[in-house]
Amino acid sequence: xxxxxxxxxxxxxxxxxxxxxxxxxxxxxxxxxxxxxxxxxxxxxxxxxxxxxxxxxxxxxxxxxxxxxxxxxxxxxxxxxxxxxxxxxxxxxxxxxxxxxxxxxxxxxxxxxxxxxxxxxxxxxxxxxxxxxxxxxxxxxxxxxxxxxxxxxxxxxxxxxxxxxxxxxxxxxxxxxxxxxxxxxxxxxxxxxxxxxxxxxxxxxxxxxxxxxxxxxxxxxxxxxxxxxxxxxxxxxxxxxxxxxxxxxxxxxxxxxxxxxxxxxxxxxxxxxxxxxxxxxxxxxxxxxxxxxxxxxxxxxxxxxxxxxxxxxxxxxxxxxxxxxxxxxxxxxxxxxxxxxxxxxxx
Ligand SMILES: NC(=O)c1ccc[n+]([C@@H]2O[C@H](COP(=O)([O-])OP(=O)(O)OC[C@H]3O[C@@H](n4cnc5c(N)ncnc54)[C@H](O)[C@@H]3O)[C@@H](O)[C@H]2O)c1
Numbered sequence: 001x002x003x004x005x006x007x008x009x010x011x012x013x014x015x016x017x018x019x020x021x022x023x024x025x026x027x028x029x030x031x032x033x034x035x036x037x038x039x040x041x042x043x044x045x046x047x048x049x050x051x052x053x054x055x056x057x058x059x060x061x062x063x064x065x066x067x068x069x070x071x072x073x074x075x076x077x078x079x080x081x082x083x084x085x086x087x088x089x090x091x092x093x094x095x096x097x098x099x100x101x102x103x104x105x106x107x108x109x110x111x112x113x114x115x116x117x118x119x120x121x122x123x124x125x126x127x128x129x130x131x132x133x134x135x136x137x138x139x140x141x142x143x144x145x146x147x148x149x150x151x152x153x154x155x156x157x158x159x160x161x162x163x164x165x166x167x168x169x170x171x172x173x174x175x176x177x178x179x180x181x182x183x184x185x186x187x188x189x190x191x192x193x194x195x196x197x198x199x200x201x202x203x204x205x206x207x208x209x210x211x212x213x214x215x216x217x218x219x220x221x222x223x224x225x226x227x228x229x230x231x232x233x234x235x236x237x238x239x240x241x242x243x244x245x246x247x248x249x250x251x252x253x254x255x256x257x258x259x260x261x262x263x264x265x266x267x268x269x270x271x272x273x274x275x276x277x278x279x280x281x282x283x284x285x286x287x288x289x290x291x292x293x294x295x296x297x298x299x300x301x302x303x304x305x306x307x308x309x310x311x312x313x314x315x316x317x318x319x320x321x322x323x324x325x326x327x328x329x330x331x332x333x334x335x336x337x338x339x340x341x342x343x344x345x346x347x
Contacts, residue, residue, distance in 0.1 A: 008070055017230065026237070034051045115166050157170065168244075171253055177227040178316040195263060202278045253303070260293075
């Protein structure tokens, strides 16, 4: 990545897990970065010294001010709530935060004439897969409010392009995992619902990890997921922005390794990497958990030249473990009480 591009990106949700890794990648690629985050689930330390504006994406005037003051020429929009189960219980909150928040950000962009938008979408827009691997042409039929809020924003984007000239790239991530190999950043969600950090906790004296369903039509009976290293997600964002800057058309891309791993594979990988057993216990299937979610990433490979640089599960787990073991209390540090001020911040 060259270090010659002087433009600045406003990164909403840049104090969170994927946003902070992407902000670091943007800075390494030579971009200026200003983070905009309400810190409901983010961590000030995750800004790594980049300017951080504390504000809410639903506050259009505040986003406009942030755009003006930062001199940003693009927005990467990570800010959202992302716990599927919470979204089923609290669709109002999810529509407010994820849909109204994104529309507020886009409204501010339209007013400030900012025309490049990279959006954090999700494989949850596909719902129950009718074929696998899943390509971008697979029907979209989310089965929970979370996925529906992301799809609602995707659907709004062509209208914002026609009316205000905002071109966009939607990145539909599969299962984000891993951590910054330099050890500066990692995953610190609370409560943590992602399987790899949960397995670390189970191996470190925490509760056993629940294995939700062992009778799926998969080789070992547990669900298969496509774990994508957060660094490779960050790279997909940098490439997407470059594409928009080079006048590339708006697009939607899956981002995944195309290599599915089962829950049992993850547990075995964690045991290999950290050299300790992971206690697990059987639990009933969760409603709406498809047996297999695996990406076809052919489109992003073909159009952006993107390739996963760290697709191996043990590499992903090893990077995550390095950060996790060095930061047992998360960003707040050992012995401190991590700040937990939102009921909607699970990963
Ligand atoms: N983690 C995954 O596996 C995954 C998979 C698919 C898609 N995504 C999407 O990626 C994005 C980032 O996910 P993450 O895992 O980094 O989550 P995260 O919770 O770590 O980061 C989200 C950040 O957004 C901020 N935020 C939330 N609502 C806000 C608001 N109203 N105003 C300002 N800031 C707000 C939070 O404080 C947090 O720092 C989300 O949009 C999520 O839907 C994540």
